[in-house]
Amino acid sequence: MAEVYVRVAEEENEEPMEIPSEDDGTVLLSTVSAQFPGACGLRFRSPVSQCMRGVRIVEGVLHAPETGWGNMVYVVNYPKDNKRKMEEIDASSAVKMKRGDMKTSDLIVLGLPWKTTEQDLKDYFSTFGEVIMVQVKRDGRSGNSKGFGFVRFTEYESQEKVIAQRHMIDGRWCDCKFPNSKQGPDEPLRSRKVFVGRCTEDMTTDELRQFFMQYGEVTDVFIPKPFRAFAFVTFADDQVAQSLCGEDLIIKGVSVHISNAEPKHGNRQFDRTGRFGNGFGTVSFCTFLKKTRHWKLLTVLGNFIILYIFLHSGSRTSPFSFCKSN
DNA sequence: GTTGAGCGTT
Numbered sequence A: 001m002a003e004v005y006v007r008v009a010e011e012e013n014e015e016p017m018e019i020p021s022e023d024d025g026t027v028l029l030s031t032v033s034a035q036f037p038g039a040c041g042l043r044f045r046s047p048v049s050q051c052m053r054g055v056r057i058v059e060g061v062l063h064a065p066e067t068g069w070g071n072m073v074y075v076v077n078y079p080k081d082n083k084r085k086m087e088e089i090d091a092s093s094a095v096k097m098k099r100g101d102m103k104t105s106d107l108i109v110l111g112l113p114w115k116t117t118e119q120d121l122k123d124y125f126s127t128f129g130e131v132i133m134v135q136v137k138r139d140g141r142s143g144n145s146k147g148f149g150f151v152r153f154t155e156y157e158s159q160e161k162v163i164a165q166r167h168m169i170d171g172r173w174c175d176c177k178f179p180n181s182k183q184g185p186d187e188p189l190r191s192r193k194v195f196v197g198r199c200t201e202d203m204t205t206d207e208l209r210q211f212f213m214q215y216g217e218v219t220d221v222f223i224p225k226p227f228r229a230f231a232f233v234t235f236a237d238d239q240v241a242q243s244l245c246g247e248d249l250i251i252k253g254v255s256v257h258i259s260n261a262e263p264k265h266g267n268r269q270f271d272r273t274g275r276f277g278n279g280f281g282t283v284s285f286c287t288f289l290k291k292t293r294h295w296k297l298l299t300v301l302g303n304f305i306i307l308y309i310f311l312h313s314g315s316r317t318s319p320f321s322f323c324k325s326n
Numbered sequence B: 001g002t003t004g005a006g007c008g009t010t
Helices: A029-035 A083-092 A094-099 A118-128 A156-164 A205-212 A238-244 A268-273 A282-291 A295-315
Strands: A005-009 A017-020 A041-045 A052-054 A056-058 A061-063 A073-077 A107-110 A131-138 A145-153 A167-169 A172-177 A193-197 A218-222 A230-235 A248-251 A254-260
Touching (some): A017 A029, A029 A061, A029 A167, A107 A156, A118 A131, A118 A156, A118 A167, A156 A172, A205 A218, A205 A230, A230 A238
Parallel strands (some): A005 A073
Antiparallel strands (some): A005 A017, A041 A052, A107 A172, A131 A145, A167 A172, A193 A230, A193 A254, A218 A230
8 A cells, every 4th residue: 555644633623744654554553642642542523424433443553444544634532531432442342451450550661861850751641641650760969860760640541551652752762661570460478468668768657557557457567777768567467468569559659669578489388387477587587687688797697606616616525515504 | 961771779
């Protein structure tokens, strides 16, 4: 098929812009959104029914109506425009709906221009729906952007749209993805305690307790001192704890990340015996040491103790004679 | 003051 230009405009009666189609006659959504940032589709007024019709779109590829693109003016769809339409689309793809859990999570935004600010991000992404969190990651000293950031939407639909396409932000193509920190659906561990990462210093135990109460009874909140940007929250019900694992929750405007309190390679067999509790038992203590990088220190200390024993073994009958009382 | 694939002061 010869190259065809499709006439696209923001509104029906506005001056259209000609958008190039692909060799197969389709039009890529990315081509449209390059000119109309935030676009999620096209619609047109049917000459027959005089009703607005949506252009078929499959995985970011727009397909011409049966009669071809023609000379009609196609109007850009934005996610905000018509929520009812979004729900219809969701209902028609019920299979996909069941698969997803419909919960929003932080998305990483890769490829940001150095100059892009959080306000820029918020302005851009608000065209997809309500934005509840944006971050631009910066170097602590210089304040320079690291070229990536995070965004979180209220609506799951907004998130879906944003992931599905590339984004032209301040002149650069950016990608939005699930961050690596989001653990997939692996086998659940049965701890009642969760690890709360990315805490800020102003979060108190009371505030954390108040916040997590909404999910279930909280039996303990532990914040290490001095400040180390994480906390432990223990629930009465392990199912509550597990249901939160992998989630990004927003506390006082800060996105914290919930994960299992036990490490993945942890010594699970001891837990199952019930001989070690979930509080400050031996296993948990070792886990804590490993997580906080004190493990190596302890190992070094142990080596020194062994060295001490051997150095003093010459004057005694046994290397362990210092253990004896007489 | 520089850069351009990545992953959030655990």
